[in-house]
Amino acid sequence: AKLKDKLAKTRDVLNTPIEDFFITKTELTEDSLEELEETLITADMGVNTVMDLMEPITEKVNKKQITNSKELRAALTDAMLDLIKPVHENKELPNKKPLVIMVVGVNGVGKTTTIGKLAANFKKQGKKVMLVAGDTFRAAAVEQLEIWAQRTGVQIVRHRDNSDPAAVAYDGVAAAEARGMDVVIIDTAGRLHTQVNLMEELKKIRRSCHKSLPGSPHETWLVIDANTGQNAVSQAKLFHEAIGVTGMVLTKVDGTAKGGIVVSICHDMDVPIRYIGLGEKAEDLREFEAREFIKALF
Ligand code: GDP
Numbered sequence: 001a002k003l004k005d006k007l008a009k010t011r012d013v014l015n016t017p018i019e020d021f022f023i024t025k026t027e028l029t030e031d032s033l034e035e036l037e038e039t040l041i042t043a044d045m046g047v048n049t050v051m052d053l054m055e056p057i058t059e060k061v062n063k064k065q066i067t068n069s070k071e072l073r074a075a076l077t078d079a080m081l082d083l084i085k086p087v088h089e090n091k092e093l094p095n096k097k098p099l100v101i102m103v104v105g106v107n108g109v110g111k112t113t114t115i116g117k118l119a120a121n122f123k124k125q126g127k128k129v130m131l132v133a134g135d136t137f138r139a140a141a142v143e144q145l146e147i148w149a150q151r152t153g154v155q156i157v158r159h160r161d162n163s164d165p166a167a168v169a170y171d172g173v174a175a176a177e178a179r180g181m182d183v184v185i186i187d188t189a190g191r192l193h194t195q196v197n198l199m200e201e202l203k204k205i206r207r208s209c210h211k212s213l214p215g216s217p218h219e220t221w222l223v224i225d226a227n228t229g230q231n232a233v234s235q236a237k238l239f240h241e242a243i244g245v246t247g248m249v250l251t252k253v254d255g256t257a258k259g260g261i262v263v264s265i266c267h268d269m270d271v272p273i274r275y276i277g278l279g280e281k282a283e284d285l286r287e288f289e290a291r292e293f294i295k296a297l298f
Contacts, residue, residue, distance in 0.1 A: 003278070003286065003296050028061055028072060036072070043260035043297075044229035049267040053079045077294055084266045084290040091247075091272045093219065098130070098181045100173055100209055100216035103249075104202055104239055105223035107190040110251035110277055112141055114223050115185050116148030117277065117285035123152055127182035132172030133158035134165045134205060137189045145187055152282060155179070165189065165201060166208035173212040186217065199242040206243065221247045221274060226256040233264050240269060251277035254284070259297055262288075 033054065040050045057075050060066045066075055093099060101118075105111045115131060122129045131149050135141040139161045149156035157172035169186050176184040186209070188202055209216040222245045224232040232250075239245055253259060253276045262273060273288040 003292060028066065028068065033058055033061060036076075040260060044258040044264065045260035046230055046233060046264035046267065049083075049264045052267065053083065053263070073298065077298060080263050080294050080297075081290060083263060084294070087266045087270055088272045088288070088290055096215075096218050098173070098176045098184045098213075099218055100176075100184045100186070100213060101219040101221055102134075102169075102186045102188060102202075102205065102209065102217040103221050103223060104188050104243065104245075105190050106192045106235060107138075109190070109223050109225040109228075111190060111223045112144045112148065112187060113280060114249050114251060114275075114277060114285070115145065115187055116152060117282050118185055118275075119148060119154045120152040120282035121285055122183045123154055128180065129154040129183045129185065130172065130176045130179070130181045131156040132169055132176075132184060132186040134168050134172075134186045135189045136161060136163050136165050136168060137191060141187065141189075155181070166204045169205045170208045170212045173209050173216060177213055184216075199239075202243050219246045220244060221249055222271075223249045223251060226250050226253045226258050226261060226276075229258040229261055230264070232261055233268060236265060236269060236271070240271065245269075245271050247272055247274040249273070249275045249277065249285075250288075254278045259293070262293060 037050050037054055066072050103115055119129045131145055133142045133145050142158055157175050159168045173184055222236055222239050248271055250273055275285050276288050278284045
Protein backbone atom coordinates (compact mmCIF):
# COMPACT_ATOMS: atom_id res chain seq x y z
CA ALA A 1 0.00 0.00 0.00
CA LYS A 2 2.89 2.31 0.81
CA LEU A 3 4.46 1.81 -2.60
CA LYS A 4 1.11 2.46 -4.18
CA ASP A 5 0.80 5.73 -2.26
CA LYS A 6 4.24 6.78 -3.36
CA LEU A 7 3.39 5.95 -6.94
CA ALA A 8 0.14 7.85 -6.70
CA LYS A 9 0.88 10.26 -9.51
CA THR A 10 1.76 7.52 -11.94
CA ARG A 11 -1.41 5.76 -10.93
CA ASP A 12 -3.42 8.91 -11.56
CA VAL A 13 -2.06 9.36 -15.05
CA LEU A 14 -2.49 5.74 -16.00
CA ASN A 15 -5.38 4.65 -13.95
CA THR A 16 -7.92 7.39 -14.34
CA PRO A 17 -8.32 7.08 -18.11
CA ILE A 18 -8.40 3.30 -17.85
CA GLU A 19 -10.99 3.66 -15.13
CA ASP A 20 -12.87 5.91 -17.55
CA PHE A 21 -12.96 3.08 -20.03
CA PHE A 22 -14.68 0.95 -17.45
CA ILE A 23 -17.25 3.61 -16.79
CA THR A 24 -17.86 5.13 -20.20
CA LYS A 25 -17.04 2.45 -22.74
CA THR A 26 -18.83 -0.80 -22.72
CA GLU A 27 -17.77 -1.51 -26.26
CA LEU A 28 -14.20 -0.93 -27.24
CA THR A 29 -13.58 0.95 -30.44
CA GLU A 30 -10.42 1.88 -32.28
CA ASP A 31 -10.81 5.33 -30.77
CA SER A 32 -10.61 4.03 -27.25
CA LEU A 33 -7.46 2.10 -28.08
CA GLU A 34 -5.95 5.26 -29.47
CA GLU A 35 -6.85 7.09 -26.29
CA LEU A 36 -5.18 4.38 -24.29
CA GLU A 37 -2.05 4.62 -26.42
CA GLU A 38 -1.89 8.34 -25.81
CA THR A 39 -2.27 7.80 -22.10
CA LEU A 40 0.60 5.34 -22.06
CA ILE A 41 2.80 7.72 -24.01
CA THR A 42 1.93 10.47 -21.52
CA ALA A 43 3.21 8.17 -18.80
CA ASP A 44 6.54 8.12 -20.66
CA MET A 45 6.52 4.60 -21.93
CA GLY A 46 8.00 5.71 -25.19
CA VAL A 47 6.26 5.58 -28.54
CA ASN A 48 7.98 2.42 -29.77
CA THR A 49 7.27 0.57 -26.56
CA VAL A 50 3.62 1.55 -26.64
CA MET A 51 3.29 0.48 -30.28
CA ASP A 52 4.84 -2.90 -29.55
CA LEU A 53 2.73 -3.39 -26.44
CA MET A 54 -0.52 -2.40 -28.12
CA GLU A 55 -0.11 -4.26 -31.40
CA PRO A 56 -1.09 -7.73 -30.16
CA ILE A 57 -3.74 -6.20 -27.92
CA THR A 58 -5.28 -4.30 -30.80
CA GLU A 59 -5.34 -7.50 -32.79
CA LYS A 60 -7.17 -9.27 -29.99
CA VAL A 61 -9.67 -6.43 -29.80
CA ASN A 62 -10.25 -6.66 -33.54
CA LYS A 63 -10.78 -10.40 -33.28
CA LYS A 64 -13.19 -9.80 -30.40
CA GLN A 65 -10.99 -11.78 -28.04
CA ILE A 66 -10.99 -8.70 -25.87
CA THR A 67 -14.41 -7.16 -25.59
CA ASN A 68 -14.40 -4.94 -22.53
CA SER A 69 -12.20 -2.68 -20.46
CA LYS A 70 -11.57 -5.25 -17.80
CA GLU A 71 -10.12 -7.68 -20.30
CA LEU A 72 -8.17 -4.87 -21.91
CA ARG A 73 -6.64 -3.94 -18.60
CA ALA A 74 -5.70 -7.52 -17.85
CA ALA A 75 -4.15 -7.93 -21.28
CA LEU A 76 -2.13 -4.75 -20.83
CA THR A 77 -0.89 -5.85 -17.43
CA ASP A 78 0.18 -9.20 -18.85
CA ALA A 79 1.89 -7.59 -21.82
CA MET A 80 3.88 -5.29 -19.55
CA LEU A 81 4.87 -8.11 -17.24
CA ASP A 82 5.92 -10.22 -20.21
CA LEU A 83 8.17 -7.40 -21.24
CA ILE A 84 9.66 -6.62 -17.83
CA LYS A 85 10.00 -10.03 -16.22
CA PRO A 86 12.50 -11.73 -18.55
CA VAL A 87 14.90 -8.82 -18.07
CA HIS A 88 14.85 -9.52 -14.34
CA GLU A 89 15.07 -13.29 -14.32
CA ASN A 90 18.25 -14.99 -13.10
CA LYS A 91 19.90 -11.72 -12.30
CA GLU A 92 21.45 -12.65 -8.96
CA LEU A 93 24.42 -10.56 -7.89
CA PRO A 94 27.75 -12.33 -8.42
CA ASN A 95 29.09 -14.01 -5.34
CA LYS A 96 32.30 -12.02 -4.87
CA LYS A 97 34.13 -10.78 -1.84
CA PRO A 98 34.45 -7.92 -2.00
CA LEU A 99 31.67 -7.27 -4.47
CA VAL A 100 32.71 -4.10 -6.28
CA ILE A 101 29.88 -1.91 -7.51
CA MET A 102 30.64 1.18 -9.54
CA VAL A 103 27.81 3.70 -9.51
CA VAL A 104 27.38 6.11 -12.41
CA GLY A 105 24.88 8.75 -13.46
CA VAL A 106 24.61 12.45 -14.23
CA ASN A 107 24.65 15.01 -11.43
CA GLY A 108 21.41 15.61 -9.63
CA VAL A 109 19.78 12.27 -10.33
CA GLY A 110 20.28 11.18 -6.72
CA LYS A 111 23.47 9.16 -7.08
CA THR A 112 25.04 10.09 -3.73
CA THR A 113 21.77 9.57 -1.90
CA THR A 114 21.36 6.19 -3.59
CA ILE A 115 24.86 5.13 -2.55
CA GLY A 116 24.02 6.11 1.03
CA LYS A 117 20.81 4.09 0.87
CA LEU A 118 22.63 1.11 -0.63
CA ALA A 119 25.24 1.28 2.13
CA ALA A 120 22.50 1.25 4.76
CA ASN A 121 20.75 -1.59 2.97
CA PHE A 122 23.82 -3.83 2.69
CA LYS A 123 24.81 -3.05 6.25
CA LYS A 124 21.38 -4.12 7.44
CA GLN A 125 22.07 -7.48 5.77
CA GLY A 126 25.13 -7.76 8.00
CA LYS A 127 27.61 -6.89 5.28
CA LYS A 128 30.78 -4.88 5.71
CA VAL A 129 30.54 -1.94 3.36
CA MET A 130 33.10 0.50 2.07
CA LEU A 131 32.35 3.65 0.11
CA VAL A 132 34.86 5.14 -2.30
CA ALA A 133 34.65 8.85 -3.06
CA GLY A 134 35.36 8.77 -6.78
CA ASP A 135 33.66 12.05 -7.62
CA THR A 136 36.77 14.06 -6.83
CA PHE A 137 35.55 16.80 -9.18
CA ARG A 138 32.98 18.09 -6.69
CA ALA A 139 34.15 18.71 -3.13
CA ALA A 140 30.52 18.80 -2.03
CA ALA A 141 29.98 15.28 -3.37
CA VAL A 142 32.84 13.94 -1.27
CA GLU A 143 31.50 15.69 1.81
CA GLN A 144 28.01 14.40 1.21
CA LEU A 145 29.31 10.87 0.83
CA GLU A 146 31.26 11.28 4.06
CA ILE A 147 28.06 12.28 5.84
CA TRP A 148 26.34 9.16 4.52
CA ALA A 149 29.27 7.01 5.65
CA GLN A 150 29.00 8.45 9.16
CA ARG A 151 25.23 8.21 9.23
CA THR A 152 25.21 4.57 8.18
CA GLY A 153 28.38 3.62 10.05
CA VAL A 154 30.38 2.34 7.09
CA GLN A 155 33.95 3.00 6.03
CA ILE A 156 35.00 5.44 3.34
CA VAL A 157 38.11 5.95 1.25
CA ARG A 158 38.73 9.45 -0.06
CA HIS A 159 41.61 11.43 -1.46
CA ARG A 160 42.20 15.14 -1.53
CA ASP A 161 39.99 17.22 -3.82
CA ASN A 162 40.74 17.09 -7.53
CA SER A 163 42.85 13.99 -7.23
CA ASP A 164 42.66 11.31 -9.90
CA PRO A 165 39.40 9.38 -9.50
CA ALA A 166 41.02 6.27 -10.96
CA ALA A 167 43.66 6.39 -8.22
CA VAL A 168 40.99 6.68 -5.51
CA ALA A 169 39.16 3.71 -7.02
CA TYR A 170 42.38 1.68 -7.09
CA ASP A 171 43.12 2.43 -3.44
CA GLY A 172 39.54 1.95 -2.36
CA VAL A 173 39.30 -1.51 -3.87
CA ALA A 174 42.71 -2.49 -2.46
CA ALA A 175 41.77 -1.23 1.00
CA ALA A 176 38.45 -3.07 0.88
CA GLU A 177 40.21 -6.30 0.01
CA ALA A 178 42.79 -5.82 2.76
CA ARG A 179 40.13 -5.04 5.35
CA GLY A 180 37.86 -7.94 4.43
CA MET A 181 34.93 -5.88 3.16
CA ASP A 182 31.91 -7.55 1.58
CA VAL A 183 30.79 -4.69 -0.63
CA VAL A 184 32.60 -1.72 -2.16
CA ILE A 185 30.52 1.06 -3.64
CA ILE A 186 32.37 3.52 -5.84
CA ASP A 187 30.88 6.95 -6.43
CA THR A 188 31.82 8.62 -9.72
CA ALA A 189 31.51 12.03 -11.33
CA GLY A 190 28.43 12.95 -13.34
CA ARG A 191 29.13 16.29 -14.93
CA LEU A 192 27.05 16.43 -18.04
CA HIS A 193 28.68 19.20 -20.06
CA THR A 194 31.85 17.24 -20.83
CA GLN A 195 30.28 13.92 -21.59
CA VAL A 196 33.10 12.53 -23.71
CA ASN A 197 35.64 13.21 -20.98
CA LEU A 198 33.27 11.80 -18.43
CA MET A 199 32.95 8.52 -20.30
CA GLU A 200 36.73 8.33 -20.69
CA GLU A 201 37.10 8.97 -16.96
CA LEU A 202 34.61 6.21 -16.15
CA LYS A 203 36.45 3.79 -18.43
CA LYS A 204 39.69 4.67 -16.68
CA ILE A 205 38.10 3.99 -13.29
CA ARG A 206 36.98 0.60 -14.58
CA ARG A 207 40.50 -0.27 -15.73
CA SER A 208 41.87 0.91 -12.43
CA CYS A 209 39.48 -1.32 -10.45
CA HIS A 210 40.48 -4.25 -12.64
CA LYS A 211 44.16 -3.59 -11.97
CA SER A 212 43.48 -3.47 -8.25
CA LEU A 213 41.22 -6.53 -8.23
CA PRO A 214 41.00 -8.49 -11.50
CA GLY A 215 37.43 -8.86 -12.69
CA SER A 216 36.20 -5.81 -10.83
CA PRO A 217 34.05 -3.78 -10.94
CA HIS A 218 31.66 -6.72 -10.89
CA GLU A 219 28.66 -4.47 -11.28
CA THR A 220 28.14 -1.07 -12.90
CA TRP A 221 24.91 0.54 -11.80
CA LEU A 222 23.37 3.53 -13.48
CA VAL A 223 21.23 5.87 -11.42
CA ILE A 224 18.47 7.64 -13.32
CA ASP A 225 15.80 10.09 -12.25
CA ALA A 226 12.30 8.84 -13.06
CA ASN A 227 11.06 12.40 -13.54
CA THR A 228 13.23 12.95 -16.58
CA GLY A 229 11.13 10.44 -18.48
CA GLN A 230 12.36 9.62 -21.96
CA ASN A 231 15.54 11.64 -21.32
CA ALA A 232 16.45 9.08 -18.71
CA VAL A 233 16.08 6.39 -21.34
CA SER A 234 18.46 8.21 -23.71
CA GLN A 235 20.92 8.74 -20.85
CA ALA A 236 20.79 5.06 -20.04
CA LYS A 237 21.57 4.13 -23.64
CA LEU A 238 24.53 6.54 -23.73
CA PHE A 239 26.09 5.14 -20.56
CA HIS A 240 25.38 1.58 -21.62
CA GLU A 241 27.09 2.04 -24.98
CA ALA A 242 30.13 3.70 -23.43
CA ILE A 243 30.80 1.59 -20.35
CA GLY A 244 28.32 -1.27 -20.20
CA VAL A 245 25.71 -1.02 -17.47
CA THR A 246 24.71 -4.14 -15.50
CA GLY A 247 21.93 -2.67 -13.39
CA MET A 248 19.87 0.44 -12.84
CA VAL A 249 18.45 2.34 -9.94
CA LEU A 250 15.43 4.49 -10.68
CA THR A 251 15.19 7.39 -8.23
CA LYS A 252 12.45 9.84 -7.25
CA VAL A 253 9.73 7.37 -8.13
CA ASP A 254 7.76 8.89 -5.22
CA GLY A 255 5.44 11.42 -6.76
CA THR A 256 6.51 10.84 -10.32
CA ALA A 257 4.07 10.74 -13.20
CA LYS A 258 6.64 9.03 -15.38
CA GLY A 259 6.99 5.57 -13.84
CA GLY A 260 6.18 4.15 -17.25
CA ILE A 261 9.82 4.57 -18.25
CA VAL A 262 10.45 1.25 -16.50
CA VAL A 263 8.56 -0.46 -19.30
CA SER A 264 10.41 1.60 -21.87
CA ILE A 265 13.83 0.76 -20.42
CA CYS A 266 13.08 -2.95 -20.31
CA HIS A 267 11.83 -2.75 -23.89
CA ASP A 268 14.94 -0.98 -25.17
CA MET A 269 17.70 -2.48 -23.00
CA ASP A 270 18.39 -5.84 -21.43
CA VAL A 271 19.45 -4.33 -18.11
CA PRO A 272 17.59 -5.08 -14.89
CA ILE A 273 16.29 -2.39 -12.60
CA ARG A 274 17.78 -3.34 -9.25
CA TYR A 275 16.19 -0.78 -6.98
CA ILE A 276 13.79 2.10 -6.94
CA GLY A 277 14.16 5.22 -4.79
CA LEU A 278 11.02 6.38 -3.02
CA GLY A 279 12.31 9.29 -0.95
CA GLU A 280 15.34 10.98 0.52
CA LYS A 281 15.92 8.79 3.59
CA ALA A 282 18.12 5.73 4.01
CA GLU A 283 15.13 3.41 4.20
CA ASP A 284 13.51 4.80 1.05
CA LEU A 285 15.05 2.24 -1.25
CA ARG A 286 13.28 -0.86 -2.48
CA GLU A 287 14.27 -3.82 -4.52
CA PHE A 288 12.46 -3.63 -7.81
CA GLU A 289 9.60 -6.11 -8.09
CA ALA A 290 8.04 -6.26 -11.55
CA ARG A 291 4.57 -7.35 -10.47
CA GLU A 292 4.38 -4.97 -7.55
CA PHE A 293 5.51 -2.10 -9.73
CA ILE A 294 3.03 -2.78 -12.51
CA LYS A 295 0.26 -3.15 -9.96
CA ALA A 296 1.21 0.22 -8.53
CA LEU A 297 1.21 1.76 -12.00
CA PHE A 298 -2.40 0.77 -12.57
P1 GDP B 1 23.65 13.44 -7.16
O1 GDP B 1 24.07 14.78 -7.66
O2 GDP B 1 23.25 12.54 -8.26
O3 GDP B 1 24.62 12.81 -6.24
O4 GDP B 1 22.29 13.68 -6.37
P2 GDP B 1 21.97 13.72 -4.81
O5 GDP B 1 22.15 12.39 -4.21
O6 GDP B 1 22.69 14.85 -4.20
O7 GDP B 1 20.40 14.00 -4.85
C1 GDP B 1 19.85 15.14 -5.45
C2 GDP B 1 18.54 15.48 -4.72
O8 GDP B 1 17.58 14.47 -4.96
C3 GDP B 1 18.70 15.55 -3.22
O9 GDP B 1 17.91 16.62 -2.73
C4 GDP B 1 18.16 14.21 -2.75
O10 GDP B 1 17.67 14.26 -1.43
C5 GDP B 1 17.05 13.97 -3.74
N1 GDP B 1 16.72 12.54 -3.91
C6 GDP B 1 17.55 11.52 -4.17
N2 GDP B 1 16.87 10.35 -4.31
C7 GDP B 1 15.55 10.65 -4.13
C8 GDP B 1 14.33 9.87 -4.16
O11 GDP B 1 14.29 8.65 -4.39
N3 GDP B 1 13.17 10.57 -3.93
C9 GDP B 1 13.16 11.91 -3.70
N4 GDP B 1 11.97 12.50 -3.49
N5 GDP B 1 14.27 12.66 -3.67
C10 GDP B 1 15.47 12.04 -3.88
